[in-house]
Amino acid sequence: MKNTLKKLIPYAFVGVISGATTFGAINYFNGNAEDSDYSYFAPKTNDAKFASFNMSGVGEDFVKASKMTVPAVVSIKNYSNKTAGRSEQDMFDLFFGNPFGNNQPKQQQQQPPKDMPTGMGSGVIISPDGYIISNNHVIAGASKLEVVLSNKKSYVANLVGTDPTTDIALLKIEEKGLPYLNFANSDNVEVGQWVLAVGNPMGLNSTVTAGIVSAKGRSIDLLSQQSRTPIESFIQTDAAINPGNSGGALVNPNGELIGINSAISSKTGYYEGYGFAVPANLARKVVEDIKKFGLVQRGFLGVMPLDLSDQRQVTAYNRERKTNIKTGEGVYLTGVSAKGGAEDAGLRSGDIITKVDNTVVSSYYDLSFAVGSKRPGDKVAVTYLRNGKEDMVNVTLKDQNGGTSTRSKADLSVAEKIGSDFEPLSDKFKTDYGLTSGVIAKNVVEGLEMSKIGIVDNYIVMEVNGKPVNSQKDVEKILQGYNGNVQVKYVDEYGRITTRGFKMP
Incomplete structure (x- = not known):
């Protein structure tokens, strides 16, 4: 026994020295992390225990959610006949940077061969008969759309409809018995809860990343690139999202769909910790409209809004109109449309909208989300300030042509x-x-x-x-x-x- 211990002592000594050397190297490289492409770090003992404690409770949930989600998330290949010109702006570039991974200006790049896709993204199967939800910018400009399932089976998809105001698109493939995801109530999503992002980033099929909900109701002024009346109320997450994830699934640990991954905020075009997803409730309303009516039914208050939370807007308005409106929370009405729902209900210029139904209106995007998720003919309770006094009226929403009924494509x-x-x-x-x-x-x-x-x-x-x-x-x-x-x-x-x-x- 003593001889055995004597033989092991040199190895133990080497192990201690190696460990100390490695720890020293780690600290050395940490100190120079700003000068390197990769930073290495050793977590503190308490941090390691804390992380282990947190993850142990959700590890099995992640596995279950992944098994449920991966088969229902597809890859979408966009084949376009467009030739790139200086005036064209690929929506992939707007949302993610160049999908082919270089920063060369588009007009200097060679076009992909005709049998190669000009863009790639993801989608989520939402019914066993082949309906697939994705982003409008994923399918924009396509002359052909190819859908590839996680089992590598390929289909040519039909575009059922799109909605640039929410960046949602609905596709259909001819198949039955497909795996699919159910929509969750995204209003119940809480900041800090665990989520998984599933998609096909960087050409890596069926990739699952984990993170938390970082914020709700986030606007990043992105959809104005493709719509005059955008609706932005994104779920923000730090789950890794990269080019190719667009249109993929954001799910809770139960494997329920809480959002459609749409964009990232990044200086490089790649993951930096800030991803954004269209809330499931809004996405579901859009696809239901497209399936039932052939187009999205969107209600309007009939107001000219000024976002009081946007100092630049307020300053510019004051300068132009020689007014002295103060910044703050809410939406100031610079006017109301003739015969619109707001005018009919008694709202007028100078009123400040602070709430629609149960949604607090702190900015224009809160208002657009609360109203834009409704249909013409729906009634909403609008709380407003007039001369500092709070009041409330019921407003019947109308479409852009002043109607209160739903329309089909024929209309x-x-x-x-x-x-x-x-x-x-x-x-x-x-x-x-x-x-x-x-x-x-x-x-x-x-x-x-x-x-x-x-x-x-x-x-x-x-x-x-x-x-x-x-x-x-x-x-x-x-x-x-x-x-x-x-x-x-x-x-x-x-x-x-x-x-x-x-x-x-």
Whole structure:
């Protein structure tokens, strides 16, 4: 026994010396972490025990949630016929930086081969018959959408509908008996609770990361890039989210869907600890509308809002109007729409909205979320301040055309269907540039027909189906009731004339 111990003493001594050397090296590299690409650290003993104590209670839940979620999360490949131009801005770039992993300006990059996707993201199966929810920016501009399941089985997906205001899209593949996730009530999500993010980041299929809910009701002024009336009330998480996660699942430890991962806040385009997901309640309302009506039914108060929490907005308004409005919480009404729900209920300029139903309105985004998640005809209780006195009225919401009933695709105008308004060109402009006809494309909606064929704001549309157009009425007259293939002749910012087509929706 003594001989055995004597033999082990040198090894033990070496082990102690090695451990001390390693600990010293760790501390050395920690001290120089700012000069290195990777920082190494040794947690304190108490910290290690604390972390172990916390994780032991949720480890099994993570395994169960992962097993439930991974089969229901898919990879989405976006194939686009667009050619990159300086005026085009890929929504992947807006949300995540370049999806192909370099920082080269887009107009200097070579286009991917035709059999290669121009963008990749994720999606979540939400019914056994193949309905899949994802982000609008994942499918934007696609001429073909391929869905790949976690078992590598591939399908060509049909785009059922999109909603740029919430960055949600609904797809459908023809299959039955698919694994799927149930929506949870995202109103019950608590800051600090554990969550898992599941998706396909960086081409790494079926990746699961864990974190907590960092904040709720977060606005990052991102969706204004693709919508004039965005709804932002993101769930913020520190679960690792990277390019390719977009459209994937944010789930609780029960494997229930609490959000659709959409964006990150990052200086590099990659994970820095700040991820954002569309709340499940809002996403569910959007897909239910798309499935039932073919488009999203959104209610409006009919007000011109000023966000009192935004000092820049308030300062600019005071400077322009020679007023002295104070910053704070709430939404100041600079005006109300004629015959809108707000005017009908007695709201007027100068009122400050502080609450809608049970939602406290601290900013414009609180208001847009509380109202935008409702449908035309719904009633909301609006609490407001007038001359410092609080009051409350019930407002019946209307759509943008002043109606209180739901609409189907058949009720849409031509401009709404193809995703663009049109303004006439001046005679002087036509003379200067040698044009005999043309209208200017305005408010082009990313993901709809005009955008799909490469048209962006301020492009000039010369002809539709071979007929010259000089006003929006001309476009409406040509396409009203038409359900065939549409040919559009247009001029881009370089003066190039292009003719491309789409099937009238």
